[in-house]
Amino acid sequence: MAxxxxxxxxxxxxxxxxxxxxxxxxxxxxxxxxxHKVQQAILETGYSPNTLAQSFRxxxxxxxxxxLPSVGDPFFTDLMRGVHTAADAKGxxxxxEETQLNSMTADEIGAMLVSKQTDGLMLAxxxxxxxxxxxxxxxxxxxxxxxxxxxxSPELSEFASVHIDNVxxxxxxxxxxxxxxxxxxxxxxxxxxxLLTKDREDGYRAAxxxxxxxxxxxxIVAGELTLAGARRATRKLLNHERRPTAIFCANDExxxxxxxxxxxxxxxxxxxxxxxxxxxxxxxxxxxxxxTTISQPxxxxxxxxxxxLCREIEEGRQSASRPEIVPHKLVIRQSAGxxxxx
Amino acid sequence: MAxxxxxxxxxxxxxxxxxxxxxxxxxxxxxxxxxHKVQQAILETGYSPNTLAQSFRxxxxxxxxxxLPSVGDPFFTDLMRGVHTAADAKGxxxxxEETQLNSMTADEIGAMLVSKQTDGLMLAxxxxxxxxxxxxxxxxxxxxxxxxxxxxSPELSEFASVHIDNVxxxxxxxxxxxxxxxxxxxxxxxxxxxLLTKDREDGYRAAxxxxxxxxxxxxIVAGELTLAGARRATRKLLNHERRPTAIFCANDExxxxxxxxxxxxxxxxxxxxxxxxxxxxxxxxxxxxxxTTISQPxxxxxxxxxxxLCREIEEGRQSASRPEIVPHKLVIRQSAGxxxxx
DNA sequence: AATATTACTGTAAACGTTTACATTTGCAAT
DNA sequence: ATTGCAAATGTAAACGTTTACAGTAATATT
Numbered sequence: 001m002a003x004x005x006x007x008x009x010x011x012x013x014x015x016x017x018x019x020x021x022x023x024x025x026x027x028x029x030x031x032x033x034x035x036h037k038v039q040q041a042i043l044e045t046g047y048s049p050n051t052l053a054q055s056f057r058x059x060x061x062x063x064x065x066x067x068l069p070s071v072g073d074p075f076f077t078d079l080m081r082g083v084h085t086a087a088d089a090k091g092x093x094x095x096x097e098e099t100q101l102n103s104m105t106a107d108e109i110g111a112m113l114v115s116k117q118t119d120g121l122m123l124a125x126x127x128x129x130x131x132x133x134x135x136x137x138x139x140x141x142x143x144x145x146x147x148x149x150x151x152x153s154p155e156l157s158e159f160a161s162v163h164i165d166n167v168x169x170x171x172x173x174x175x176x177x178x179x180x181x182x183x184x185x186x187x188x189x190x191x192x193x194x195l196l197t198k199d200r201e202d203g204y205r206a207a208x209x210x211x212x213x214x215x216x217x218x219x220i221v222a223g224e225l226t227l228a229g230a231r232r233a234t235r236k237l238l239n240h241e242r243r244p245t246a247i248f249c250a251n252d253e254x255x256x257x258x259x260x261x262x263x264x265x266x267x268x269x270x271x272x273x274x275x276x277x278x279x280x281x282x283x284x285x286x287x288x289x290x291x292t293t294i295s296q297p298x299x300x301x302x303x304x305x306x307x308x309l310c311r312e313i314e315e316g317r318q319s320a321s322r323p324e325i326v327p328h329k330l331v332i333r334q335s336a337g338x339x340x341x342x
Numbered sequence: 343m344a345x346x347x348x349x350x351x352x353x354x355x356x357x358x359x360x361x362x363x364x365x366x367x368x369x370x371x372x373x374x375x376x377x378h379k380v381q382q383a384i385l386e387t388g389y390s391p392n393t394l395a396q397s398f399r400x401x402x403x404x405x406x407x408x409x410l411p412s413v414g415d416p417f418f419t420d421l422m423r424g425v426h427t428a429a430d431a432k433g434x435x436x437x438x439e440e441t442q443l444n445s446m447t448a449d450e451i452g453a454m455l456v457s458k459q460t461d462g463l464m465l466a467x468x469x470x471x472x473x474x475x476x477x478x479x480x481x482x483x484x485x486x487x488x489x490x491x492x493x494x495s496p497e498l499s500e501f502a503s504v505h506i507d508n509v510x511x512x513x514x515x516x517x518x519x520x521x522x523x524x525x526x527x528x529x530x531x532x533x534x535x536x537l538l539t540k541d542r543e544d545g546y547r548a549a550x551x552x553x554x555x556x557x558x559x560x561x562i563v564a565g566e567l568t569l570a571g572a573r574r575a576t577r578k579l580l581n582h583e584r585r586p587t588a589i590f591c592a593n594d595e596x597x598x599x600x601x602x603x604x605x606x607x608x609x610x611x612x613x614x615x616x617x618x619x620x621x622x623x624x625x626x627x628x629x630x631x632x633x634t635t636i637s638q639p640x641x642x643x644x645x646x647x648x649x650x651l652c653r654e655i656e657e658g659r660q661s662a663s664r665p666e667i668v669p670h671k672l673v674i675r676q677s678a679g680x681x682x683x684x
Numbered sequence: 685a686a687t688a689t690t691a692c693t694g695t696a697a698a699c700g701t702t703t704a705c706a707t708t709t710g711c712a713a714t
Numbered sequence: 715a716t717t718g719c720a721a722a723t724g725t726a727a728a729c730g731t732t733t734a735c736a737g738t739a740a741t742a743t744t
Contacts, residue, residue: 005700016724021702031722051459053700056398057729063435072419072624080413084438093405093458095435096426116435117393227624260628282414282569286602288630347730358694363732373692395730399699 004045013041024049061117062092064309067109068124069100069225073253074281075298079124082302090310100225113143120313122305125149125196144312148305150196160312160321162305164328166196169294170203172330173248173276178211182246182274182339188233188258189250190225197250200278204248216242230257238265245339246274252281255291259335270337280331290333297326346387355383366391403459404434406651409451410466411442411567415595416623417640421466424644432652442567455485462655464647467491467538486654490647492538502654502663504647506670508538511636512545514672515590515618520553524588524616524681530575530600531592532567539592542620546590558584572599580607587681588616594623594635601629601677612679622673632675639668
C-alpha cells in the first residue's frame with residue numbers, strides 16, 4: 001500500500017510510466033480513455049506520488065521559511081495561522097525560525113535556507129540587519145522573499161511586502177493620547193534594530209512634533225518585546241525625573257507588561273497612567289483594564305504575504321512590486337484615559 | 343556557488359564521488375590525506391549536499407508532523423519551542439497541524455502524513471478518536487508516534503508518551519480548593535473527546551469523592567479551550583441553581599476567560615468566586631488577580647517528546663515503552679481563596 | 685619474497701520522478 | 715488509398731545522492 005510506485009500503476013494500467021506521470025501533471029495531454037484506465041489503476045493500487053522524488057526531480061521542495069521574532073507572541077501566532085492557511089492551499093510546508101529567542105545571525109539563517117533547500121523566505125518583522133545581509137544571499141540564489149508586517153527599508157525595496165501603515169497607526173495612537181489631554185507621552189519598544197518598531201517610533205515622534213510636544217531624554221526606551229522587557233522599561237519611565245502620564249507601547253505584549261508593572265508599583269491605570277498598545281491580541285480585551293490598542297489584521301497579513309510569496313516562487317520575482325497596505329484600526333478600551341488632574 | 347554538486351567536488355579533489363560521500367557520512371572510512379583533499383575541495387567549491395537528493399535516496403524526509411489543538415495557546419507555543427530545540431539539534435523539520443481550528447479528521451491527518459512523507463508523528467493533546475484511527479494508519483506504515491501531554495489510553499499504550507500526571511495534578515488543584523474551605527466546586531473543560539481533559543476530570547472527580555463532596559448535575563461543563571468557550575461555560579455555572587464557589591478550569595486559557603466573565607458579571611475573584619487554572623502560561627502571572635494554577639514544564643515536555651520521537655525514527659519503535667512522567671507543581675497566586683462566608 | 689589480510693578507493697546501480705525526443709497512432713485532406 | 719499532420723504514447727536520460735560490490739593499494743604474516 002505504501003510502497004507502490006508509478007511503475008506499478010503503469011503496469012496495471014498497461015501504459016508507460018510517462019503516461020501515468022502525464023495523467024497526473026498534464027491530464028489534457030492524455031486521451032480520455034487512457035486517463036480513465038490510469039485513474040482506475042491508481043485507485044486500485046492506492047498509489048500516491050512520492051513527494052521526495054518529485055521534489056528532487058523538480059528541484060523544488062515546496063518548503064518556505066518564515067523568520068519572526070517570537071512564535072510566543074499571539075500576534076505572530078495569528079499571523080502564522082494565515083500563513084498556514086495559504087500554505088496549505090498552495091501545497092507548501094513551513095519552517096519557522098525565531099530570531100528573538102535564538103538570536104540567529106543572518107549567516108545562520110542563510111545556512112538554514114540552503115541546507116533546507118527552501119523555495120522562499122518570509123521575513124516577518126525581523127531585524128533590519130538581517131534583511132540587508134540576506135539580500136545578497138537571496139540575489140545569489142534568486143530566492144523569492146516577501147516581507148510581512150514591517151515597512152521595507154529603501155535598500156530592501158525590491159522585495160514585495162504586506163503590512164499596515166505603521167507610521168500612520170503610531171501617529172493615530174499618539175494623537176489619541178494627545179486628544180485626551182496628555183502632554184507627557186513616552187514610548188517603549190523592542191530591539192533598536194527592528195524596522196517595525198522604528199516605524200512606530202517615527203509615527204510617535206511625528207505626532208509629538210506636530211503637537212509641539214517635547215520628548216525628553218530617556219522617554220523612548222528600548223527593551224525586548226517581552227513581558228519582562230516591558231516591565232523593566234516601564235520601571236525606568238516611572239522613575240524618570242519627569243514621569244510621563246502616558247506610555248505608547250510598541251506592541252500589546254509590552255503593554256501588558258507595562259500595565260502589570262504600573263499596577264504593582266501602585267499606579268492606577270488609566271487614572272494615574274494611560275497605556276496604549278499595538279496589535280490587539282486576544283488577551284488585550286480580557287486584561288484589567290481592557291487595553292486600548294491598534295488592531296492589525298494579523299491573519300490576513302500572513303495569508304496575503306504567503307500567497308504573494310507563492311506567486312513569486314511560481315512566476316518568478318515580480319518587478320517593481322508595490323507594498324500591499326492593509327487597514328488598521330484604533331480600538332478604544334479603557335487603559336488610556338485623561339491625564340491625572342493634580 | 344549554489345549549483346555545485348558532489349561531482350564538482352570529486353573532480354576538484356581528484357577522487358570519485360563515492361569517496362566524497364564517504365568523507366561526509368563515514369569519515370572514518372577514508373584516509374586522513376584524502377579526507378583533507380576533499381575538505382579543501384568542499385571549501386573551495388562552497389559545496390553543500392543537496393538535501394532533496396539525500397532525502398530521496400535515503401527515503402527519509404527528516405520531517406515530523408505534530409498535531410495539536412491550537413498553536414495560539416501559549417502552552418503549546420512553549421511546548422513547540424521545546425520541540426523545535428530538539429528538532430533543530432537532530433536535523434528535523436516540523437509540520438504543524440491544528441485540530442481545533444481546522445477540525446481535521448483522522449483521515450485528513452493520515453493523508454497529510456503520506457503526502458508529506460513525514461518520518462514520524464507527535465500527537466500533542468489531540469483528540470482521542472484521532473489516536474485510535476491513526477493507530478491503524480501507523481501500524482501499516484510503521485510510522486513512529488509519540489504522544490505528548492496526555493496520558494495514553496489503553497488501546498494506544500503501545501506508543502511512547504511524555505506528560506505530567508494529569509490525574510494527580512487535577513486532584514491536587516481540587517484538594518487545594520477543598521483545603522481553602524470550598525465544598526461547591528465545579529469544573530470547566532474543553533472537548534469531551536480530549537483524553538487530556540478526561541484525565542483532569544477524573545482527578546477532579548476523585549478528589550471530590552475522597553472528600554465526600556457532591557458534584558451536582560451541570561457542574562462539569564464542556565466548552566472549547568478558548569476564551570469565548572470559557573466565558574460561555576462560566577456563565578452557565580454562574581446561573582446554576584446551585585452556584586459553585588470555586589471553578590477548576592482545564593487550562594489557563596479557559597481560566598482567563600472564566601475570570602473575565604466572572605468579573606464582568608460583577609463577581610469579585612477570589613472573594614466571591616475562586617478560580618484555578620492549569621498550565622501556568624506566562625499571562626497567568628500578569629492577570630488580575632494573578633492566577634493560581636498547575637505549572638507544567640511545557641518546553642521540557644516538547645523537547646523530550648521530540649527526542650523520543652527521533653529515537654524511534656532512528657532506531658525503530660521501542661518495545662513496551664513506559665510513559666515518561668515529568669513533574670508538575672501547584673502555583674498558588676491569588677485567584678483562589680476562601681469561599682465567601684455569607 | 686611471497687602470500688594473506690586489511691584498508692581504502694572506484695565503478696556502477698539504484699531510488700521515483702519528469703521530460704525531451706522518438707515513435708506510433710488516428711484522422712483529415714488530398 | 716496515399717500522404718501529411720497532429721495528437722498520443724513510449725523510450726530513455728537525467729536529477730544528486732548512497733552503497734553494494736569489485737578492485738587496488740598498503741600492511742602484516744609467514
